[in-house]
Amino acid sequence: MARQFRVMGICGTYTLESANGRMLEIISDKLESRGIDWVVWDNTKHPLPFVGEDGCWDHPNVKKYKELADSADAFVLSSPEYHGTMSGVMKNSLDWLSFDQTSGKIFAFISTLGGQPNTTTLNHMRVVARWIHGISIPEQLVIAKVRSAFDDDGNLIDEDIKKRVDKFTDSIIKHIEKLRG
Numbered sequence: 001m002a003r004q005f006r007v008m009g010i011c012g013t014y015t016l017e018s019a020n021g022r023m024l025e026i027i028s029d030k031l032e033s034r035g036i037d038w039v040v041w042d043n044t045k046h047p048l049p050f051v052g053e054d055g056c057w058d059h060p061n062v063k064k065y066k067e068l069a070d071s072a073d074a075f076v077l078s079s080p081e082y083h084g085t086m087s088g089v090m091k092n093s094l095d096w097l098s099f100d101q102t103s104g105k106i107f108a109f110i111s112t113l114g115g116q117p118n119t120t121t122l123n124h125m126r127v128v129a130r131w132i133h134g135i136s137i138p139e140q141l142v143i144a145k146v147r148s149a150f151d152d153d154g155n156l157i158d159e160d161i162k163k164r165v166d167k168f169t170d171s172i173i174k175h176i177e178k179l180r181g
């Protein structure tokens with residue numbers, strides 16, 4: 001029987017009760033319906049310390065986080081754009097990862113913005129993923145004007161973005177199967 005693959009979501013907004021948390025939930029529903037195991041890091045339940053702060057190296061949440069990352073075949077990073085780049089929460093979450101957890105694993109990227117669409121935050125996350133020897137898929141998602149991107153039930157409104165979400169999910173699965181199968 002084929003091995004079950006696991007994807008880990010990392011949210012650049014501290015709480016999953018956010019647009020980025022919702023984007024990860026939308027992706028997780030699609031992946032789980034295709035038989036992929038999904039885990040997401042929840043900073044509100046298990047806050048990660050800042051890299052370098054007192055006691056951080058032996059922090060139990062860091063151990064838990066690294067173990068979860070170890071178990072993943074792929075990562076979906078979803079970050080708000082803050083001042084033209086990824087949030088500090090996202091950067092700190094990535095700083096806790098190293099080759100041990102990430103080498104040769106798939107990375108996929110989502111960015112949400114208050115304003116007009118751009119790909120700066122996505123590109124900045126791609127640079128970090130390369131630095132830790134991740135393999136980035138070409139498909140990516142930008143959710144611009146994020147305050148009006150979802151309906152009252154948290155569903156994406158724009159039909160083109162919904163199609164892109166499907167392509168994004170297909171690509172994650174295709175690349176996991178190719179590289180990790």
Ligand SMILES: Cc1cc2nc3c(=O)[nH]c(=O)nc-3n(C[C@H](O)[C@H](O)[C@H](O)COP(=O)(O)O)c2cc1C
Pocket residue numbers: 013018019020021079080081082083084085112113114115116146
């Ligand atoms: C400190 C800060 C900086 C921000 N900088 C930008 C920015 O450079 N460009 C932009 O379009 N939106 C910017 N925003 C808006 C956020 O991108 C937006 O609120 C976020 O994507 C919403 O996602 P969330 O619900 O997951 O937090 C900024 C918001 C904050 C709090």
